[in-house]
Amino acid sequence: MIRLFSLALMLAAVTPGALAVTYPLPPEGSRLVGNPVTVVVPEGNTLPLEYFAAQHGLGLSNMLEANPGVDPFLPKAGTTLTIPQQLILPDTVREGIVVNVAEMRLYYYPPGSNTVEVLPIGIGQAGRETPRNWVTAVERKQEGPTWSPTPNTRRAYAAEGKTLPAFVPAGPDNPMGLYAIYIGRLYAIHGTNSNFGIGLRVSQGCIRLRNNDIKYLFDNVPVGTRVQLIDRPVKMTTEPDGSRWVEVHEPLSRNRAEFESTRKVPLPISAAQRTQLINEGAGAELERRSGMPVKIGM
Numbered sequence: 001m002i003r004l005f006s007l008a009l010m011l012a013a014v015t016p017g018a019l020a021v022t023y024p025l026p027p028e029g030s031r032l033v034g035n036p037v038t039v040v041v042p043e044g045n046t047l048p049l050e051y052f053a054a055q056h057g058l059g060l061s062n063m064l065e066a067n068p069g070v071d072p073f074l075p076k077a078g079t080t081l082t083i084p085q086q087l088i089l090p091d092t093v094r095e096g097i098v099v100n101v102a103e104m105r106l107y108y109y110p111p112g113s114n115t116v117e118v119l120p121i122g123i124g125q126a127g128r129e130t131p132r133n134w135v136t137a138v139e140r141k142q143e144g145p146t147w148s149p150t151p152n153t154r155r156a157y158a159a160e161g162k163t164l165p166a167f168v169p170a171g172p173d174n175p176m177g178l179y180a181i182y183i184g185r186l187y188a189i190h191g192t193n194s195n196f197g198i199g200l201r202v203s204q205g206c207i208r209l210r211n212n213d214i215k216y217l218f219d220n221v222p223v224g225t226r227v228q229l230i231d232r233p234v235k236m237t238t239e240p241d242g243s244r245w246v247e248v249h250e251p252l253s254r255n256r257a258e259f260e261s262t263r264k265v266p267l268p269i270s271a272a273q274r275t276q277l278i279n280e281g282a283g284a285e286l287e288r289r290s291g292m293p294v295k296i297g298m
Contacts, residue, residue, distance in 0.1 A: 020108070020117035020216055021057040021085060025094065031237040032245055032293060033116070034086040036066075041079045049075055050198075054210065056083045059104050059120030059199020065249065065291030084292045088235040088247045089116065096226030097138075097189075097217075099207060101130050102233035103249045103291065104199050106189070106207065108217065117216070121189075122197035122208035126259035130205055132231035132252075136184040138223050144170035145180035145190060153204055177211055179218040183227045190214060201252075201259075234269055236277075237293075245293045246282050264289075 023033040039052065049072040053063040064072060066084040075081065090098050090107065094116070098107040101123050108117040124130040147168040149157075157164040168174050177191020189207045191214040197203070198210055209217070233251040238244050251267055253259035267274070267286060277286060280297035 020119045020213060023116050023118060025109075025114050025116060026089070027240065029240045031089040031091065031235075032086070032239055033089060036086045036292060037083045038080050039083060041075045041077050041081060043077045045075060045077045047075075048073055049081075052081055052083075053120070053199065056085065057118070057120065058084065059122070061104050061199035061250075062120060062291055063199075065289060082292070084290075086293050087118070088237050088245060088293050090230060090232060090235065091237075092228060092230060093226075097221065097228070099130075099227070099229045100232055101132055101229060102231050102251055103235075103247075106209070108221065110220065119209055119213045119217075120198050122192075122200050122202050124203050124205035125201050126253055126256050128203070128205045130203070130207060131187065131229050134184075134229045136227050136229075138221060138225045138227060139182045139184065140223060141218055141221075142180045142182070143218070144178060145174065145176045145188070146170050147174055147176050149204075176206075177214060179214045181214075181217060181221060189217065231268075233289075234267060234273075244280060244296045246277060246285060246296055247291065247293045248282075248285050248289045249291045250289050 021034075026033055049063050049067070049070060050060050052075070053060050060072070062084050063081070066082040070079060070081065087105075090100050092098055094109045096109060098109075099105075099121065100107070104121050104123060106119045106121050108119070110117065148166065149164050149168070154164045154166070172178070173193055175193050176188065177193060180188045180190040182188045187206050189209065191211045192208050197208055202208070231252065233249040235247045236245065248267070251265045253265050258265050274286065277283070277296070282294065282296045285294045
C-alpha cells in the first residue's frame with residue numbers, strides 16, 4: 001500500500017478527469033449490471049495505469065485487482081487491459097448514496113431515474129478510517145470549502161517533515177477541492193487538488209473523488225439525501241435465471257500491521273460461507289480477488 005501511495009503522487013499530473021459510469025437498474029431480483037470490456041495499451045505508451053482507470057471511471061485499485069502483474073507505472077504496449085465495468089450492486093436499499101469502502105466505489109441512485117451512477121473513490125488511511133457501517137444523510141453542501149486540519153493531522157505531517165497550516169482557504173490548492181458534500185457532522189464527500197488517490201487509502205477519513213465526479217454529485221444530490229456506508233469485500237447474487245455470481249475484493253486492513261504487510265488480509269466471511277463458496281467452485285476466486293463478478297456453480 002505504501003508503494004501505491006508513492007505511485008499515486010507521481011501520477012498526479014497526468015490523471016485526466018472522469019465522470020460517473022451510468023448503469024440501467026436491473027429487473028427485480030437481479031443485482032448484476034454492466035459488462036467487462038478490454039482495451040489494448042497503444043504502441044509508444046507513456047501513460048500509467050491510473051490514466052486508463054480514469055478514462056473508464058475506475059479507481060487504481062479496481063484496475064490493479066483486474067489486471068494482476070501489469071506494471072502500474074507504465075503498462076507495456078500491446079498489453080490487453082481488462083476494464084472491470086461489470087459489477088454486483090450492493091445488497092442494500094437502492095436509494096440515495098451507497099458507499100462500499102471495501103471496493104472503493106460510490107453508488108448514487110438518482111430518484112425516479114431507474115439508473116445508478118457509479119464513481120470511484122479514495123478513502124481514509126489506516127488509523128484514520130472512513131466509517132464502515134453507518135447510515136446518515138447529506139447535511140449541507142459547500143462550493144469552495146475551506147479546511148482546518150486537526151492537531152493530530154498537523155502533528156502527523158510534522159513527523160514527516162512537512163508543515164501544514166492550521167487553516168487552508170478555499171481555492172485550487174485546497175486538498176478538499178472545489179466542492180464538498182458534508183455527511184453527518186465530521187465527514188465529507190469532496191474533491192481534491194490533485195487527481196490522485198482514487199482507489200487508494202490516502203485521505204484523513206473523508207471520501208475523495210475526482211473533480212468532475214464531485215461536481216456531478218454536488219450539482220445533483222440534494223441536501224437530506226440518504227447516505228449509507230458499508231464494508232463488503234464479498235458480494236454474491238443469485239440471478240433470476242438461477243445463475244450464481246460472486247465478486248471478491250481485497251478487504252481493508254484491520255490494523256496498521258496488516259496495512260503495511262504484503263500478505264493478504266483474511267476475508268470477513270464465516271467458515272460456513274467459505275465452505276459453501278468453495279463447494280460452488282469459488283475457491284480460486286476467494287484467493288484471486290479479481291474485484292469482478294465470477295459465475296460459480298448453479
